[in-house]
Amino acid sequence: MLFPSRTRFIGIAAGYLLVCLGVSAEHNHTTPAKTACHTLSTLLGTDKVQSAGGAQYEASATGAWDLYNQLDIFAMRTIFHSDAHYAVRGGGHSAMPGWNTIDNGVLIDFSQMKAFSYDPMCNSIFIEPGVLFGEVYDGLQSQGVAPVGGRVDAIGFSGLALGGGLSFLSPSQGWACDRFRSLDVVLTDGRLVTATGTNEYSDLFTALKGGGSRFGIVTRYEVDAIHVGTAADKTYWGGSIDYVGPSSAAVVKATEALVYSNKDPNAVIISSGSYSNISGTFTTTSSVTLFYNGTEAQFKQVFADFLAIPAVATNLGPLSYNQMTKVLASSHSPQNVYGGSALYPDQSLFEKFYNNWLNFSTSFKDEVFATFWDITPVFQSQIDISRAHGGTSFTPPNGPFAYLLIGELLPLGVTKIGKLLRAGIDGLYRQWVSITPGPLFHSTSIPRSPGLPLYLNESEDVQNVLTTYSGYEQLKETYRKYDPTRFNVRRMIEPQFDFKRSKLLKDGMAGGLILSSNSAS
DSSP states (O other): OOOSOSOOOOOOSOSEEEEEOSOOTTOOSOOHHHHHHHHHHHHHOTTTEEOTTSTTHHHHHHOOOOOOSOOOHHHHHHHHHHTOOEEEESSOOOOSTTTSOOSSSEEEEOTTOOOEEEETTTTEEEEOTTOBHHHHHHHHGGGTEEOSOOSSTTSBHHHHHHTOOOOTTHHHHOOGGGGEEEEEEEOTTSOEEEEESSSTTHHHHHHTTTSGGGGOEEEEEEEEOEEOOOTTOOOEEEEEEEEETTHHHHHHHHHHHHHHHOOOTTEEEEEEEEEEEETTEEEEEEEEEEEEESOHHHHHHHTHHHHTSOOSEEEEEEEOHHHHTTTSOOOOOTTEEEEEEEEOSOTTHHHHHHHHHHHHHHHTTTTOSEEEEEEEEEOHHHHHHHHHTTOOTTOOOSSOEEEEEEEEEOOTTOOSOOHHHHHHHHHTTSSEEEOSSSOEEEOOSSSOOTTOOOOGGGOOTTSOGGGGSTTHHHHHHHHHHHOTTOHHHHHOOSSOSSSSOOHHHHTTOOOOEEEEEOOOO
16 A cells, blocks of 8 residues: 655545444433534535444444544544544554543544555655554565564554554664654644654654654654565574473573673564463463574574573574564454563562562462563663664663563453452552452562653553653643643543543543544555
8 A cells, every 4th residue: 555645635534434432322412422423424424424333333343452645634623622532543452441442432543544655765654554564564575675663563553653662673773753754743623733853843743752642643654764675685583482381480581681781783582471371271481582683693692591491492594574573473352451661680670570470470360361471672772773863752761671561361251350350460560469358469570660661552551651751741841732721631541641540441431433544545
């Protein structure tokens, strides 16, 4: 799917579909969402506005993973003036309740806006917000370029990039948002602006580099094109290694050592583990997905510690960049719940994290189907590259560290977290938690190392991610400038500016009108 040209569309009512979710005609009382639905339906017609039973209704209502033709400015103005609750969905992979779905509100669904193109004259890639990374990776492979993007090809561009964006290219190219060149943004009042790092909207540009969609809705991205090679260019060596039982602790220890010692931007790794019910028995497993942009000998030297750990399966070899992006399988489950931390590699914090996670897992094994963790190292090279590109809203201090993700997979059919498990999950971000009746466990490793930012895309909704950002005060100032009525704070769930579970979540809003646009091909 390619843009027909670089011409900047201005939001004329083109090809989008509106689906009303949770806005029932059976209710006689008027709500803001109902007003917005009625207004848009009257002016745009039933071919663009659907209620329950419409062709796109079910897909939009249930399509969340846990308009560039563009988002019609009129639609955003209608949402604003109707004072309706709303949410925005790109690829739909967020597991945070209400971030990409809404009940009795307006869901802006980009899932059919999938145009992208490469301009070799300026070495830019132009991307619509509904694109999944696998689509752009596959589509641009023949031209040998790719954006800095997701490690799983089923992840959407918008959510990952606006949350910072971790990539297999990150050690050498920075976070995905470091590669933004320009962003077309619809503000809450319906104004369309283009933000860059040097124009009058540079503050908005910086806020969107990790701050999420709270500040406006991005309808087009211009990003740096990274020359990664074609399918024939197998310049990477690596793959995956699987372990079981006691080897998992050794994997965590080796990962901590690599975070501390590695200075090579050509190396990248993500370590993962799980405690899951396999054939009626809970088993600890782990794996590493690791690559080196170079030779097999260089790979073996950098990752020697992992190769020395007893493994049950090894799948390594020469790969193109596109093949690298297919190694990690996508996980699509509405029963995922997860949160995150960030740790420096010192004082055996990673080992403490692992022991605490295992303690939690065994304590709550009757409440879950599985628990899991991921560790993503952030080497100094990544921080240096980010700073050279102007930094982000979360720019970390110098010094390598790692993002940690901890999650739970609920049993099939369970869609709500019980009180006991909820208390346990909340306890993962505190020092001590006592549950009566139930277990007592000690949490020392989950709270982040002082000064490090959490990763927005791998955090729990109560973790108050934005307050961990180095640019938090500037974020608040920028937000006041572009949303002086606090419309998004009042009418979106998304990242919060203070430590509290969103009032919309408490009121049961997470869960609609859906805007879905067909893009030019």
